[in-house]
Structure formats: C-alpha cells, structure tokens
Amino acid sequence: MLPIVMVVLDGASGRIGANMSPLEAASTPNLDALAGRGSMGQMYTVGEGIAPESDAGVFSLLGYDPLETHLSRGVVEARGAGVEFDDGDLALRAGFATVKGDKLVDRRAGRNLSTPEAQKLGAVMNKELRLKSNVRFVFKPTVGHRAVVVFRSDGRRFSSNISNFDPAYVRKGNISLAQPGMKEYDIPRCEPLDKSDEAIVSAALVNEFGFKARSILDNHPVNVTRRRRGMVPANFVLARDAGTSKPHVQGFQTKWGVAPLMIADLPAELGIGRLLGMGVIQLEPGTGPGDYRKRAELVLDSVSRFGFVYVHLKGPDEPGHDGLFDLKKERIEEIDKGFFSVLVRSARLSGLVVAVTCDHSTPVEDKGHSDDPVPVLVIGGKTKPDGSLRFTERDAVKGLFGTLKKGRMLLERLRQVAS
Numbered sequence: 486m487l488p489i490v491m492v493v494l495d496g497a498s499g500r501i502g503a504n505m506s507p508l509e510a511a512s513t514p515n516l517d518a519l520a521g522r523g524s525m526g527q528m529y530t531v532g533e534g535i536a537p538e539s540d541a542g543v544f545s546l547l548g549y550d551p552l553e554t555h556l557s558r559g560v561v562e563a564r565g566a567g568v569e570f571d572d573g574d575l576a577l578r579a580g581f582a583t584v585k586g587d588k589l590v591d592r593r594a595g596r597n598l599s600t601p602e603a604q605k606l607g608a609v610m611n612k613e614l615r616l617k618s619n620v621r622f623v624f625k626p627t628v629g630h631r632a633v634v635v636f637r638s639d640g641r642r643f644s645s646n647i648s649n650f651d652p653a654y655v656r657k658g659n660i661s662l663a664q665p666g667m668k669e670y671d672i673p674r675c676e677p678l679d680k681s682d683e684a685i686v687s688a689a690l691v692n693e694f695g696f697k698a699r700s701i702l703d704n705h706p707v708n709v710t711r712r713r714r715g716m717v718p719a720n721f722v723l724a725r726d727a728g729t730s731k732p733h734v735q736g737f738q739t740k741w742g743v744a745p746l747m748i749a750d751l752p753a754e755l756g757i758g759r760l761l762g763m764g765v766i767q768l769e770p771g772t773g774p775g776d777y778r779k780r781a782e783l784v785l786d787s788v789s790r791f792g793f794v795y796v797h798l799k800g801p802d803e804p805g806h807d808g809l810f811d812l813k814k815e816r817i818e819e820i821d822k823g824f825f826s827v828l829v830r831s832a833r834l835s836g837l838v839v840a841v842t843c844d845h846s847t848p849v850e851d852k853g854h855s856d857d858p859v860p861v862l863v864i865g866g867k868t869k870p871d872g873s874l875r876f877t878e879r880d881a882v883k884g885l886f887g888t889l890k891k892g893r894m895l896l897e898r899l900r901q902v903a904s
Contacts (some may be wrong), residue, residue, distance in 0.1 A: 486743070487866050487903040488788045490897075491795045492824070493537065493546065496847030497800030497817055498859040499876045504546075507801070507813040507849065508860075508875045515825035516862075516876045517736060520843070523864030525873040527886025529856070530845050530892035534870055536663040538654060538726070539802075540753045542844030545892035547761065547795065548741060549734060555659045557645060557728025558753060562633045564731075565756025568625050572730045573638035575645070575687055578753075580717035581606065581630040584699060589670040592653055594719035596807060597628045597713075600721040605633065608717060609705060614697050624722075624883045628770055634724060636690060643690075644683035649725035650675040650691050653853065657835035661726055663854035673723070678846050683712050698722040739895065743792030748783055754797045764791065772816055773802035779821025785833050798843075800823060805847030813849060838865040838903040840895065841876060861886055861895065866902040 499506030529535070529550060530542040540558045541551035559576035563569075570576050579599055583591035593760050603626035617660075621637040636643065652670040654661040654676065675686035675691040699721050701733035702708060708718035737745045739762075747758030750770045754839050758765040766783065777798065798820055803813035829833060843859035860881035862873070891896055 486792065486900065487836060488791065488898055489793045489899050489903050490784055490837055491546065491793070491899070492839065492841045493775045493795065493797050494801060494817070494820060494841065494843050495552050495797060495799045496805045496843065496845060496854070498602070498843040498857065498878060499538065499805070500846065500848040500850065500855065501882070505877055506545065507810055508817060509525045509879065510836065511814045511817040511821070513817065513821040513825070513876065515821050515829045516841070518829050518873060519825065519864055520873045520876045520880065521863055522870055523862050523873070524868050524871045524886040525876070526861045526863075526886025526888060527858040527882050528842065528861050528889040528892055528895060529858050529882040530843070530890050531660070534856050535660075536854045537845050538663065538854065539844050540757060541660045542892065543757055543797070545897060546842070546844060547737065547757070548893050548896040549661050551656065552892050554732055554734055555645070555728070558661070559633065560728035560731060561756035561760060562627070562752040563635050563756070564626045564759050565752030565754070566625050566633050568623055568633055568635050568636055570731070570745065572639070573643065575636040575638070575643040575690070576728050577634050577691065577724040579624065579632040579634045579710065579722055579724045581632065582641070582721045582723045583717040584672055584721040585720065587672055589652065589672050589721070591717050592651070592723060594716040596803065597716060598719050599624065600628055602719070603705050606702055606705060610698060610701055613701050614870070615696070616690065616693055616697070617744035618690070622694070630719065633752065633753070634763050639838070641686075641856045642677075642683045643680055643729050643828040645687070645727040645729045646681070646684045647688045647691065647727050648676040648678060648727070650695055651723040652777040654725050654833050662891050663823065665853060667834065669723040683847050687727070695722055695724065715797055716860045730759060734761065738762060741900070744790070745795065746787050746791040747778060748794050749797040751799060760793075763795075772819060774823035777820050778827050780828035785827070785831055788833065788837060802847050805849055806852055808849045808852045810849045820830070834865070838863065838868070838899055841901055842895070858888065861889070863899065863902060868902050903904045
C-alpha cells in the first residue's frame with residue numbers, strides 16, 4: 486500500500502454564497518496544480534448538522550467516531566500539554582478571556598496575549614488561587630490565550646457531566662457544538678447536568694475557580710501594562726469540555742495496520758496523537774511561508790518511515806473566528822507559498838496518496854465553526870483526475886470523489902485508493 490499523507494488546513498473552509506469565500510478569493514497556484522492532478526469532493530467532518538470543535542473533527546478524520554467516544558478535550562489537551570492526569574482527576578480546556586462588569590466581552594483576550602504574558606498570569610494563579618475545599622490544581626498556559634486546568638481528585642469524586650464554562654460551545658452528548666459568534670455574552674456559569682453530588686460539586690468548583698481567577702488577574706502587572714498599551718486585559722478564565730478519565734480507544738496502528746505520525750503544534754492535536762499511540766513531532770507555532778515549508782519538508786522526510794502522516798496547519802482558523810476575511814485569505818496564500826510549493830515540486834509525490842482537507846469550516850460571517858461541509862482533494866494511487874481546477878468549496882461540490890456523510894469514512898476511502 487502506498488503511504489498516505491493527510492494535510493489538514495484548520496478552518497480554511499467557509500461557505501458557498503453570493504460572494505467568494507476566502508478560500509475562493511485566495512491565490513493558490515500550487516494547490517490549484519495539485520487539484521488538477523486529483524479528484525475533489527466534500528465531507529461533513531463529524532456529521533450533517535454538527536458544527537464540531539477541532540478535537541472532534543481531527544478524531545473523526547483519523548477514523549474514529551467522536552459521537553461514540555467521550556474524547557474529552559480537557560483530558561486530551563492536558564496530555565498534549567504534558568500535564569499529568571490520573572483517572573478521577575477533573576481536566577478542562579481553559580483559556581484567558583476579557584470581562585467587563587457582568588459581560589464577557591472577548592473570549593480570547595484580544596487574540597494578542599503572548600505566551601510569555603500568559604505564563605506570568607498562570608504562575609500567579611498557581612501560587613495565589615486557593616479553593617475553599619482545598620482542592621489542588623495545576624493550571625498551565627500553552628500557546629497564546631490557551632491553557633488547561635487539572636483538578637486533583639485526592640480521593641474526591643468528580644463528574645464530567647457539567648456544562649461548559651464558555652458560552653460559545655454547548656455540550657451535547659460526547660461532544661461540544663460551536664454556537665454562532667457574538668460580540669459579547671453574559672458571564673457564564675457552570676451547571677451540573679445531572680443531580681449527582683459529584684456533578685454539583687464539580688460545577689461549583691469550576692465556577693469558584695473562574696471567579697477567583699478574575700480577582701487575581703484583573704490588576705496583575707501584565708494586565709496593567711496591556712491596558713496602558715490600549716489592549717484588553719486577560720482578566721478571566723473560561724473552561725470547557727470536562728473529563729475525568731482517559732479515553733479508551735484502539736491504537737491507530739492496531740486499527741489501521743500502518744505506522745502513523747502526527748505533525749502539529751497545539752495541544753489538542755498533539756494530545757490526540759499521543760492518545761492513539763502515533764509518533765508525534767511537536768513544532769513551534771508559526772504561520773509564515775518558512776514555517777509551512779518546514780512542515781512540508783518534514784512530511785516528505787518522514788514518509789519513508791511511516792505509512793500514514795498527518796500534518797495540521799493551523800493558520801486560517803483564527804482569522805475565521807475573528808471575521809477577518811483578508812487575513813484568512815492571506816493565511817491560505819501563505820500555506821500555498823510555503824507548504825504546497827514544496828509538495829507540488831517534490832519527486833516523492835508520485836509515490837504517495839495525498840488528501841487535503843479541513844477539520845471543520847470557519848466562515849468569516851459566522852466568526853465560529855459551522856456545520857458546512859469541507860472540501861476534500863485526493864491525489865495519487867488509484868485516483869483519476871476529474872478536471873477540478875481549484876481547491877474550493879464550489880469545486881468540491883462538482884468533484885467525482887463525491888460527498889462523505891462522516892469524516893471517519895475518509896481514511897478507509899484513502900486506504901482503498903492507496904492499495
């Protein structure tokens with residue numbers, strides 16, 4: 486079987502409408518050249534009507550069903566961030582935010598919180614924040630505004646059946662669904678989703694942590710400086726996707742019969758790779774052409790040792806969340822100049838099956854994830870070119886690869902193409 490490379494453009498997809506999407510407007514000559522060599526289609530990354538978080542989208546693309554497995558982004562990101570987690574602990578994905586009065590005015594603290602700033606804020610929280618029940622915790626900033634928090638059980642019983650302490654994502658079964666973007670929200674409260682003592686205690690703990698964080702962070706020197714520079718303060722902490730146990734899933738190599746590699750830079754993808762027993766290469770975040778060239782060269786250097794290589798390119802998602810059409814277009818063009826310029830010129834390409842897709846759509850008009858299908862491009866192996874000219878949402882509808890109702894179907898199709 487030929488080696489398979491899956492290239493995931495985080496949130497690059499948008500929505501077909503009267504106006505062009507950033508993906509359509511972007512100049513992508515290298516990706517266009519690849520489209521001309523392959524077959525296009527479209528895919529619902531988790532399922533129709535579901536606007537997934539990235540972890541559910543990635544898990545599905547790797548051939549697993551996030552609707553059947555409580556993946557718990559909190560647990561996955563703790564693992565991706567290198568925070569110790571034991572069954573019985575309570576882990577949540579966290580993030581610095583901005584509140585003013587009784588309103589949450591920015592879920593990502595202006596999207597300009599530097600990692601060193603976040604680390605200073607995290608250090609003071611670990612040092613000064615004390616919970617009434619003396620529950621121990623570890624709070625770890627990761628990249629920018631992102632963080633994880635793990636509450637230690639120490640014999641206590643926690644529950645993951647609690648609502649998200651983040652109004653932009655609502656728990657539904659085993660996954661969280663993205664909600665339409667808003668300029669501001671009421672400050673959230675975490676609620677128990679059942680009447681158990683464990684759920685009541687866990688929800689109260691998350692609320693206490695969030696509101697005590699505000700009292701510590703509001704006048705921290707980092708935020709004093711940010712205000713002086715005209716930036717919003719990182720004076721609150723949101724948390725979501727609680728988990729109390731490690732997911733039990735079949736390893737990737739056992740399930741699919743090939744040695745896998747994950748190339749990524751953020752805890753969600755890294756954590757999923759480690760959970761599935763994949764080889765993992767963690768890179769520093771970067772969205773310039775040089776960063777993307779490095780990732781392409783790493784992919785090509787790795788395919789001789791791995792039967793499956795997954796590479797996650799984060800750039801387009803953030804401007805999609807911020808409603809920045811031009812910046813999202815620019816990020817897509819940077820990927821084309823960097824990553825795909827290397828791939829399309831490589832002699833190794835003829836011996837690979839390559840799939841290019843997205844983990845979800847992030848339309849700029851929504852400022853959040855949506856349930857729109859994403860494009861899929863497959864080249865190599867048994868794939869026959871279908872005359873596609875570009876990797877866009879409109880070309881995807883016309884392509885011969887067809888429509889996949891669930892993202893977990895993609896890898897099996899790729900194996901058929903590669904055999």
